Amino acid sequence: MNRFEYTRAGTVQEAVQALAADPAARFIAGGTNLVDLMKYNVERPGRLVDITRLPLDEIVQHAGGLRLGALVPNATVAYDPLVNERYPLLASALLAGASPQLRNAATTGGNLLQRTRCYYFYDEGTPCNKREPGSGCPAMTGVNRIHAILGASDTCIATHPSDMCVALAALDAVVQVEGPDGRRSIPFAEFHRLPGDEPQRDTTLQRGEIVLSVDLPDEDFSTHYTYLKLRDRLSYAFALVSVAAVLEMDGDTIRTARLALGGVAHKPWRNAEAEGRLQGKPATPETFREAADVILAEARPYAHNAFKVELARRAIVRGLSQAAAGTPQSQTDKRIA
Amino acid sequence: MAKPMLSESGSSAPPETIPVTLTVNGQERQLRVAPWTTLLDLLREELDLTGTKKGCDHGQCGACTVIVDGKRINSCLALAVQKDGAHVTTIEGLSTGSLHPVQAAFVEHDAFQCGYCTPGQIMSAVALIEEGRARSRDEIREHMSGNICRCGAYSNIVDAVEDVLKNKGSSFREAAE
Structure with missing residues (x-):
């Protein structure tokens, strides 16, 4: 790990100022991803601005819904009574990710900002356009089993690793941020970005902006939902493909559908056309397969990840079936219902 | 220092x-x-x-x-x-004189081979019992999934944790007090 200066921020304003004052500074909260990346020399900050003492560690109800402070640990969100009552999809996704130890340390804001687990990004002995822009992408012709099938570019085929973010995408959360130019709200779909020709940028956050909270809309998402995660082992592994689904039903007919995929792209993947086609249709496997076909028509697999296209197709059908039936995937009993 | x-x-x-x-x-x-x-x-x-x-x-x-x-x-x-x-x-x-109930259960159930992961397994198990969310064997496995045992003593580790959860609740609480 490189040597660095350490600053402990007492207020949000102090934190924003500390970052603006030092181009080599980075925020640190739980540190579960940043410290790991520093041990691999992937991140080499000149200064860490510790934000863990900021008053952003509460879950509060407000007019617009439920506000998750940026510093609320993942475990606290996962077991929060209100989250479980109204947004069990989010609790389920959180419990599908990481380990109890990591969920105790990792924060809501940090989870949004975790980096890809692409092997080449982590290995400073290889080129990587995300780590060193312009150096190349060995994943495209190398080992790319875990990589993207949707929305990738000629510079980067990395995936976003978070489970929580897939649920937040399906829930249409809003990220509140503050920076040198004040506060702004970012709809979740616009928070993460596709790699394009700037794969070094994972999000649309501007330099010096800090995440204050993640706001969940004031709706009841507790009946027809599921988080279905498929991976190489039953626990403590990143998703090869995951599906977050939330439906509103009129009997057996779908009134509205929200569907986000994890493990397949540089950001949680939504497809408005597919969601629109589900509206007003009977909740049958045929309907769900049609939606999957729309989503996966754009899929562009590489040498080792073509299996993800069929895996995603089946996961979408299974996830929508679970959500329609009101039988969400358990995160302890791993049998897929 | x-x-x-x-x-x-x-x-x-x-x-x-x-x-x-x-x-x-x-x-x-x-x-x-x-x-x-x-x-x-x-x-x-x-x-x-x-x-x-x-x-x-x-x-x-x-x-x-x-x-x-x-x-x-x-x-x-x-x-x-x-x-x-x-x-x-x-x-x-963990222990004050005598073994903590989780330590004793690991000995009793032979819940290790080389022992290197054991302190982490035991600390995780102590926290798991305090958290009170795991009851079944599936739940114990899920809530212990952040602790790897390369010797593969998992089944005995689950036995040890289950034993403390089911039979030693009172002595565990006494030790924690």
């Missing part, structure tokens, strides 16, 4: 250390730490509490699990300077 360290570039001024107060196994310690010192390295290298193990050093194996302010975390991914004011319990702080 702080040891001299060279900066990686081999140049510049000696690193600044920062005062930190930690209560480790009930004992308050006034320390000075370099900001890049992990809690794991502080415990092992400065405080000689070598029961907490360094396995992968990347938060993947759980050998470094300790309990900080009542919650189990990977001490390898925690910067000590960020834990100023915290209460830390390590494997050395």
